[in-house]
Amino acid sequence: MRVFSKCLTGLAACTFLALVACGQGDTPADESKVAVAAEAEEATERAEMLEAQKAAYEAALAEAEASRGAGEPALWTLQDEDTTLYIMGTVHLLRPDxxxxxxxxxxxxxxxxxxxxEADVTSQQAASEMMRFISSKGMFTDGRQLTSLLTEVEKAELQKALDHLGLPLGAIQPMKPWWAAVNLSVMQIQQEGFDPNSGVEKVIEAEAVAEGKSFAYLETIDEQLGRLAGMPEDEQVDFLIGSAESIEEGADVxxxxxxxxxxxxxxxxxLLMANPDMIGSDEVYDALLKSRNEDWVGKIEAMLDEPGTRLIAVGAGHLAGEDSVIKLLEQEGYEVSGP
Known part of the structure; x- marks a missing residue:
C-alpha cells in the first residue's frame, strides 16, 4: 500500500487565485493564463507530495524489513471460563502458490x-445487498460523471492508471470516486496474479462449510462500505487519485x-498499513480501519457471553498498529495472548 496524503494547500491556493482573477474582471485570455498557472502549481505541489510520500514509505519499509515475526501468520487467543476466541489476521487476495x-x-x-x-460477501442475500448498495451509493444517479469532479492534473493521473490497466475511461465514468478507487485497486491486484479464491477467507470458508460449522459476521455490507461511500467527495477524490498514483508500482507493495x-x-x-500516513489521510484511515475496529470490539466482547469456540478472521491491518482490535481489547482490560 502507498501513502495517499492530501495536498489541500496547493488546491486551495489554486481556487483562491481563480476566484480573485474572476472578481477583478480578467479577459478570457487572462482567465486562461490563470487556469494554466493554477494547473502548473497543482502539478508541482503533487510532485513534491509524491516525493515526500516515497521517502516516508521507504523509511517505514526499512524499519518493517528489519523487524521479524514468528515465521507464520499471527494468531491471538482471548478466553474466559467457557469461551475461547481465536483471532487471526487475513489477506483477502493471495497468490495461489x-x-x-x-x-x-x-x-x-x-x-x-x-x-x-468481517461481513457476509458470498451468500445470495449478500450479492443482492451488494448490488443494491453499489447502485445507490457507488454510482452517480444525478447525471454527473466521475471526471466532472477532477482537475486536469487529476484527470491525467487517472488516465495514466487506466492506460496501465488497459481499461477505458468510459468503464468508470458512472462510478463515484470511492467505488472507482476500489475497482482500480482490485483490478490491478488481480492482474498481478493475486486471486480472491486463494484468499484466506475463501480457504477457511470452504473447509468450515465442509465440516458443518456455523458462521457469524462483525458487520453488514452497508456498514463495511458505507464509511467509504459516506466520505465527502473531495476525500473520495483524494482516495481515487492516491490509488491511481500507486497503480504503476505494480504488486511490489x-x-x-x-x-x-x-x-x-x-x-x-x-508500520506499512495500520497508520494514517501510509493509508493516506485520517478520513480514509478512519473509514477503512479505526472506526470499524472500535465497532468490532464491543461485538467481540459480547461473544465472551456465549459458551463455545470461535475463530475470528479479519484483515491483518485491523490487528496491527495503535488502534488495532487487539490494542483496544487490551485497553478494555482483557488479556489477549499472542505475538
Whole structure:
C-alpha cells in the first residue's frame, strides 16, 4: 500500500487565485493564463507530495524489513471460563502458490464451532445487498460523471492508471470516486496474479462449510462500505487519485505486506498499513480501519457471553498498529495472548 496524503494547500491556493482573477474582471485570455498557472502549481505541489510520500514509505519499509515475526501468520487467543476466541489476521487476495497454513491455525479452525468474518460477501442475500448498495451509493444517479469532479492534473493521473490497466475511461465514468478507487485497486491486484479464491477467507470458508460449522459476521455490507461511500467527495477524490498514483508500482507493495503477514510481523504490518500516513489521510484511515475496529470490539466482547469456540478472521491491518482490535481489547482490560 502507498501513502495517499492530501495536498489541500496547493488546491486551495489554486481556487483562491481563480476566484480573485474572476472578481477583478480578467479577459478570457487572462482567465486562461490563470487556469494554466493554477494547473502548473497543482502539478508541482503533487510532485513534491509524491516525493515526500516515497521517502516516508521507504523509511517505514526499512524499519518493517528489519523487524521479524514468528515465521507464520499471527494468531491471538482471548478466553474466559467457557469461551475461547481465536483471532487471526487475513489477506483477502493471495497468490495461489503461497503456503501460509500453520499448526496453530489448523488447530484453531478444527476447534472452532463458529467462524467469524468481517461481513457476509458470498451468500445470495449478500450479492443482492451488494448490488443494491453499489447502485445507490457507488454510482452517480444525478447525471454527473466521475471526471466532472477532477482537475486536469487529476484527470491525467487517472488516465495514466487506466492506460496501465488497459481499461477505458468510459468503464468508470458512472462510478463515484470511492467505488472507482476500489475497482482500480482490485483490478490491478488481480492482474498481478493475486486471486480472491486463494484468499484466506475463501480457504477457511470452504473447509468450515465442509465440516458443518456455523458462521457469524462483525458487520453488514452497508456498514463495511458505507464509511467509504459516506466520505465527502473531495476525500473520495483524494482516495481515487492516491490509488491511481500507486497503480504503476505494480504488486511490489502488496508482496511486501503479504511477506510481513506470512512472517507474523505485526509490527511491520502496523508500520506499512495500520497508520494514517501510509493509508493516506485520517478520513480514509478512519473509514477503512479505526472506526470499524472500535465497532468490532464491543461485538467481540459480547461473544465472551456465549459458551463455545470461535475463530475470528479479519484483515491483518485491523490487528496491527495503535488502534488495532487487539490494542483496544487490551485497553478494555482483557488479556489477549499472542505475538
Amino acid at each position: 503461497l503456503k501460509w497454513r500453520s499448526d496453530a491455525i489448523d488447530t484453531a479452525l478444527e476447534e472452532a464451532d463458529t467462524v467469524v468474518f 502488496l508482496d511486501v505486506l503479504v511477506s510481513e503477514w506470512a512472517d507474523g510481523d505485526v509490527h511491520g504490518i502496523g
